[in-house]
Amino acid sequence: MPKIVTKKVKKVGKKRSADDMAGEDAPVVEKMATNGSVPVAKKSKKLVKKKKVIKPKRVLAKEEPEIPTPKKKVALFEQDGDDDEAEGLDEAADDDFDTFDNDDFSGDSDSSDEDDGDDGLLPVEKKSKKLDQKAAADKRLADEELQLNIADSETYHLPTSDELDSALKTDLNALKGRISDVMQVLGDFKKRKEPGRSRSEYVDVLHKDLCSYYGYNEYLMERFMNLFPIGTELIEFLDANDVQRPVTIRTNTMKTRRGELARALINRGMNVDPAAKWTKVGLVVYDSQVPVGATPEYLAGHYTLQGLNSLLPVMALAPQPNEVVLDMCAAPGGKTGHIAALMKNTGTVFANDASLPRGRAVVGNLHRLGVNNAVVSNLDGRMFPKVYRQGFDRILLDAPCSGTGVIWKDESVKMSRDKIDIQRRWTLQRELILAAIDSIDAKSKTGGYLVYSTCSVLVEENEAVVNYVLKKRHCKLVDTGLEIGVEGFVNFRENRFHPSLKLTRRYYPHVHNIDGFFVAKIKKLSNKKMDEKKEDEGENEAEQGNGGVEA
Numbered sequence: 126m127p128k129i130v131t132k133k134v135k136k137v138g139k140k141r142s143a144d145d146m147a148g149e150d151a152p153v154v155e156k157m158a159t160n161g162s163v164p165v166a167k168k169s170k171k172l173v174k175k176k177k178v179i180k181p182k183r184v185l186a187k188e189e190p191e192i193p194t195p196k197k198k199v200a201l202f203e204q205d206g207d208d209d210e211a212e213g214l215d216e217a218a219d220d221d222f223d224t225f226d227n228d229d230f231s232g233d234s235d236s237s238d239e240d241d242g243d244d245g246l247l248p249v250e251k252k253s254k255k256l257d258q259k260a261a262a263d264k265r266l267a268d269e270e271l272q273l274n275i276a277d278s279e280t281y282h283l284p285t286s287d288e289l290d291s292a293l294k295t296d297l298n299a300l301k302g303r304i305s306d307v308m309q310v311l312g313d314f315k316k317r318k319e320p321g322r323s324r325s326e327y328v329d330v331l332h333k334d335l336c337s338y339y340g341y342n343e344y345l346m347e348r349f350m351n352l353f354p355i356g357t358e359l360i361e362f363l364d365a366n367d368v369q370r371p372v373t374i375r376t377n378t379m380k381t382r383r384g385e386l387a388r389a390l391i392n393r394g395m396n397v398d399p400a401a402k403w404t405k406v407g408l409v410v411y412d413s414q415v416p417v418g419a420t421p422e423y424l425a426g427h428y429t430l431q432g433l434n435s436l437l438p439v440m441a442l443a444p445q446p447n448e449v450v451l452d453m454c455a456a457p458g459g460k461t462g463h464i465a466a467l468m469k470n471t472g473t474v475f476a477n478d479a480s481l482p483r484g485r486a487v488v489g490n491l492h493r494l495g496v497n498n499a500v501v502s503n504l505d506g507r508m509f510p511k512v513y514r515q516g517f518d519r520i521l522l523d524a525p526c527s528g529t530g531v532i533w534k535d536e537s538v539k540m541s542r543d544k545i546d547i548q549r550r551w552t553l554q555r556e557l558i559l560a561a562i563d564s565i566d567a568k569s570k571t572g573g574y575l576v577y578s579t580c581s582v583l584v585e586e587n588e589a590v591v592n593y594v595l596k597k598r599h600c601k602l603v604d605t606g607l608e609i610g611v612e613g614f615v616n617f618r619e620n621r622f623h624p625s626l627k628l629t630r631r632y633y634p635h636v637h638n639i640d641g642f643f644v645a646k647i648k649k650l651s652n653k654k655m656d657e658k659k660e661d662e663g664e665n666e667a668e669q670g671n672g673g674v675e676a
């Protein structure tokens with residue numbers, strides 16, 4: 126029987142020990158499940174190649190070479206006019222940052238022609254626009270070069286298997302050239318193909334070359350090729366997987382407000398800005414003269430280090446004051462702290478994790494953040510229907526996953542995620558999502574919601590898992606209420622999911638400049654069991670052993 130740690134977290138803790146902090150940036154048990162925080166450290170590069178500039182469409186790029194002097198930034202933050210305001214330190218009180226969002230906090234007075242018509246954009250978004258323009262110019266040049274590569278002959282000679290195994294494999298430039306050439310051929314196949322060659326022969330060459338160039342196993346590369354049918358988006362995605370995301374922090378609104386925190390951090394030598402228009406608590410840290418995870422403000426719990434993506438499932442969950450909420454896979458606790466803040470430290474939030482060492486990090490973090498409405502437990506999430514059946518108003522299931530959305534944090538994902546590994550993961554995810562839905566009270570007066578999220582981009586771990594629970598339980602998908610993200614798949618290759626799957630949201634590093642992520646919000650409709658015949662339909666699909674997703 127698993128041991129339950131029932132610690133009511135009561136007060137702001139003492140200074141955190143190194144042990145307490147261990148879980149926050151360095152996951153202990155599941156290395157891939159790291160979407161709770163953005164480490165400051167850079168990863169090492171395996172391949173020596175030209176890195177692409179990420180195009181931040183809605184979120185920030187880390188390129189921000191000009192660091193305004195702290196003094197200048199403080200003056201700008203002071204114009205917020207929130208110093209004398211006496212609102213409580215809650216999320217709603219952060220509304221005054223609508224004006225904050227529109228101010229120029231970068232200290233960048235550059236007003237070049239390109240900025241014309243950019244009124245209303247954040248400074249960083251203006252910069253982002255310039256980056257877009259530069260990227261477009263680069264792409265034009267690259268396209269022209271590509272044309273030159275294969276203009277000599279209309280058709281393209283497909284390498285033999287000997288050639289494939291030759292020095293080309295280690296010559297990254299030649300490999301990249303061949304990838305471009307083959308992609309060009311596939312884009313205009315009838316005209317460019319070598320007579321007698323099939324499309325699949327070209328796709329096979331491309332597949333192998335992409336594995337060699339980017340360092341992936343064939344299984345995972347195939348999944349990505351299915352996700353982004355061969356074209357520039359696939360390359361953009363693969364390039365983005367090798368680039369660090371911006372360092373971002375979440376303001377703990379139980380202790381401070383974003384403007385106040387920004388001023389304090391700027392005075393310590395950090396260069397920060399509002400992270401994005403859709404969040405009133407996120408700040409992006411462009412640069413810092415002090416360790417972001419060790420300032421007095423950090424130790425006092427005024428903020429947590431969190432990727433912007435990790436704000437999204439909690440925003441979708443929208444926990445209400447006085448509810449009973451479960452964070453089923455909570456460690457290291459970044460999202461639990463956010464849930465507690467939205468509940469204004471009222472009601473009860475259960476922070477559970479199957480890993481005891483990671484659970485200890487949750488206790489440390491919640492103490493630091495001043496959370497006093499939490500119960501920390503150490504259970505296998507699948508046990509909850511037995512422990513507290515239909516006991517919760519809302520549940521967040523931030524499921525353990527392949528981490529294919531956060532490859533920049535853990536490059537080992539590229540080689541370790543094979544068919545068996547992914548199958549093991551979606552099997553657990555299906556068991557957890559059933560347990561989660563069975564632990565929700567459909568009759569809750571204020572809630573009855575489950576949010577399912579992963580830091581994976583694979584359909585098997587996302588849409589297919591949600592589609593499975595829709596078949597097995599009385600529940601339906603509802604709007605996440607999130608401003609950004611692209612729709613989840615309803616049709617994916619041969620698969621036909623429930624049409625409501627379009628209400629789910631996907632996030633990609635190359636599109637949103639945040640970690641690859643998935644969010645679904647589900648409303649439980651009844652506490653009654655579904656009839657067995659309907660349940661069997663879901664079961665049969667799972668038995669196919671492909672996660673309901675055709676290769």
Ligand SMILES: C[S@@+](CC[C@H](N)C(=O)[O-])C[C@H]1O[C@@H](n2cnc3c(N)ncnc32)[C@H](O)[C@@H]1O
Pocket residue numbers: 154155158159160161435453454455456457458459460461477478479480483504505506507523524525526
């Ligand atoms: C994606 S991480 C959670 C991150 C966390 N929500 C946050 O934002 O800080 C997934 C977590 O699931 C936990 N886990 C794995 N299997 C579990 C299970 N069967 N029941 C509960 N937790 C589990 C892992 O220990 C890991 O901490």
